Amino acid sequence: MAQVDSIPPPPPEPIPVPTEPPAKSQSAPAGLVVVAIAFLLAFVAIQGRTLWNEWKNLRTDMEVVRQSAVIGYHNIHPNPSFAHKPNDWFHDEGESTLLWSGWDGEGHRWFKVGRGDVDRDRISHPIGRDVVQAIDYPMIETGGGPIWGRIPDTAPVVGFALAGTMSAYPLQVLEKVMVINDLVRERPYLVLLNPLDKTESCARIYEPIVEGHRVTMGTSGYFHDRRPMLYDRGTESLWVESPDGYLECLAGHFKGSRLKVIHRSTPVTWADWRWQNPRGRLLVGADRSKVLPGL
Numbered sequence: 200m201a202q203v204d205s206i207p208p209p210p211p212e213p214i215p216v217p218t219e220p221p222a223k224s225q226s227a228p229a230g231l232v233v234v235a236i237a238f239l240l241a242f243v244a245i246q247g248r249t250l251w252n253e254w255k256n257l258r259t260d261m262e263v264v265r266q267s268a269v270i271g272y273h274n275i276h277p278n279p280s281f282a283h284k285p286n287d288w289f290h291d292e293g294e295s296t297l298l299w300s301g302w303d304g305e306g307h308r309w310f311k312v313g314r315g316d317v318d319r320d321r322i323s324h325p326i327g328r329d330v331v332q333a334i335d336y337p338m339i340e341t342g343g344g345p346i347w348g349r350i351p352d353t354a355p356v357v358g359f360a361l362a363g364t365m366s367a368y369p370l371q372v373l374e375k376v377m378v379i380n381d382l383v384r385e386r387p388y389l390v391l392l393n394p395l396d397k398t399e400s401c402a403r404i405y406e407p408i409v410e411g412h413r414v415t416m417g418t419s420g421y422f423h424d425r426r427p428m429l430y431d432r433g434t435e436s437l438w439v440e441s442p443d444g445y446l447e448c449l450a451g452h453f454k455g456s457r458l459k460v461i462h463r464s465t466p467v468t469w470a471d472w473r474w475q476n477p478r479g480r481l482l483v484g485a486d487r488s489k490v491l492p493g494l
Contacts, residue, residue, distance in 0.1 A: 270349045272369070273483060297311055310328075317423075321424055329417050338483050354369060354371065356368060357466050367472050379482065389405040416438065432492055436453040437449045441457075
């Protein structure tokens with residue numbers, strides 16, 4: 200038999216090896232994230248600025264509301280007079296000079312002083328005695344109260360240590376009354392503010408004792424050299440602050456007498472004063488029901 204060559208079997212076909220798909224590029228999503236973050240930051244910046252401005256405006260509006268809120272100081276208002284001053288509102292009669300002081304319902308009233316004691320060129324035209332109502336009987340709250348709690352924190356007050364007691368007077372009140380005849384632990388004090396003095400805004404305290412007696416002051420309706428001219432209720436003598444700080448009697452029974460200034464104070468905020476004097480004494484108004492005091 201002939202020998203037949205054997206044919207080798209064909210090699211096995213290679214088994215395909217699965218290959219992983221190529222990794223997708225991460226750059227596109229990362230870019231989107233960056234863009235999104237940038238957009239968000241820009242949005243926050245714009246909106247934050249808007250919100251901050253709105254917050255500041257809201258705070259300003261709230262402060263205006265606080266400042267204009269009715270605090271309720273008792274009987275702090277002028278006593279308007281519709282009387283017209285006569286043509287001879289300042290004139291001489293014999294050895295006297297007469298200054299018109301108002302109308303009492305029946306006739307004109309006058310301050311009568313020594314002739315020439317008052318220089319007409321140095322005084323204002325009159326508005327009438329006690330049109331600006333001084334306080335003769337103060338109303339007080341101590342260490343809290345309805346008015347105490349309503350005063351805005353930023354409201355200015357002037358404070359003094361009087362007879363060992365810390366006392367505060369709201370500037371809003373002082374500007375309307377100019378004069379406060381106060382009594383602290385039976386010791387008299389005279390508080391005076393000149394509302395025309397915008398350079399100092401300084402209130403002063405005087406010791407109102409003349410010849411061993413207490414004097415109480417009212418407003419005459421005149422200014423002398425842009426300083427309020429006061430009158431004492433006992434003799435109707437006329438008093439003005441002198442350049443050296445005294446309250447000096449310019450004309451009348453006490454002419455030449457002087458009251459010494461014992462304290463001066465510039466305004467501070469109510470919040471600061473209250474924080475330092477939580478049991479302090481606060482002027483909150485005037486009792487107008489009592490008869491005006493005399494000498």
